[in-house]
Amino acid sequence: MRRENIMWRTKITEDEKEDVLKKTGGVCAHCGKPIFIGYEYSTDHFVPLSKGGVDRLINMIPLCKNCNKEKNNKIVNPDEYVHYLNEKDHNELRKYYNSYLHSFRYFSTSSFFAEDEFFVTIPIPIKGSVKKKIPERKVTVQRATYEDLSDLYDYYCEYLEKKNVLDSEESAAENLKLWFENGCIYFIKMNDSIKTMAVYMTGPASTKEGFLYDIRVLLFPKSNTYTSFQTTLEMISTLTEKLMRELGIHAIPISFGGVYNEPILGLIMNDIGLKPEFSENKKICWYKMIYKTDLSSNDLEEVNKVNEILGEVTENRIASLKGL
Secondary structure, rough: HHHHOOOOOOOOHHHHHHHHOOOOOOOOOOOOOOOOOOOOEEEEEOOOOOHHHOOOHHEEEEEEEEEEEEHOOOOOOOOHEEEOOOOOHHHHHHHHHHHHHHHHHHHHHHHOOOEEEEEEEEEHHHHHHOOOOOOEEEEEEEEEHHHHHHHHHHHHHHHHHOOOOOHHHHHHHHHHHHHHHEEEEEEEEOOOOEEEEEEEEEOOOOOOOOOOOOEEEEEEEEOOOOHHHHHHHHHHHHHHHHHHHOOOOOOOOEEEEEEOOOOHHHHHHHHOOOOOEOOOOOOOEEEEEEOOOOOOHHHHHHHHHHHHHHHHHHHHHHHHHOOO
C-alpha cells in the first residue's frame, strides 16, 4: 500500500525534540517548569493539528505534560499564553499565528467558511430504467482530517494513474499536503470506498467582472460519468451557498478545475457556456464563472465585498506559504 511510504504526521525525532526544547532553554513554554526529554516533556502543536495547524517546527513548542493536557486543542494567543520562548522563536510563532488567523484553514475550522460534515441528495442511476422520476439517496460529505489523508492519498494516486497524469507519488503527496494545510478537502465515502474528492480554497481570480479573488475548486470524481460529476458539483454548490448566506453576498466567482482529459467535466461546463483555460503545464483546465443566488444583486457592491473578504484570506495564505 502506498500509505506505508507516506508519513502524514511525522514522528518527531529526538533531534527535533531537542530543537523544540532549545526554544525555551529547557523549560515549559507556558509555566516555566524545568523539563527534560523523557521527563515531563511534551511537544505541543501550538495551533492544533485538528484546527488546521501545520506539522512543522515553526508550530511546535515545549510544554510540561500538565500544561499540554490543559491546553489540549485550544487556539490561544502566543502573547498571552507563551511566557518562556526566546525572542526569535516567539516572533516567528506570533507571525505564524497571525497568518493562521487570516487563513482559509482558520475560517474553515472556526466559523462559516466550511462544514465538517453535511448532506447532499444525489440521483441513483438505474440502467435501462424507463421511470420518469429518478430515485435519489442522501449521502454524507466529510471534510478531511489528518486521519483521512492516507485513504485520500491512495485515491488521488489511483485517480491520476487512471488519467495518465501522475508525475510521481512524491509530488502527489506534496499536492495533498499543500491543499490540506491551506484549504479544505471534501470527500464522499460509500461502503468504505471513496467515491469523489474535491479541494476547496481561495486564489487570485482576475476576472473581467472585477473580482480579484475567487473560490478555487479542483474536482476528482472516481467514475467518468455524468452522475459522478453532478454529485461532486452538488457537494460544492451546497458548500458555496452556505458560505454566501453567512457572508450576506449573492454573487461569488468560482473556478472549477479538472484534469485536461476529463470529457464529462468539459461537457457539463460547455452546457452552461463556459470555455476552458489551461494551466501552465497543460494538465489542468479551469472553468471560471460567477455563481449567483440573486440575479438582481448589485454587482459592484458584491465585487467590493467579495474582494475584501477573500482578499485578506488569500493574501495571508500566500504570505504564510512563502514564510514556511
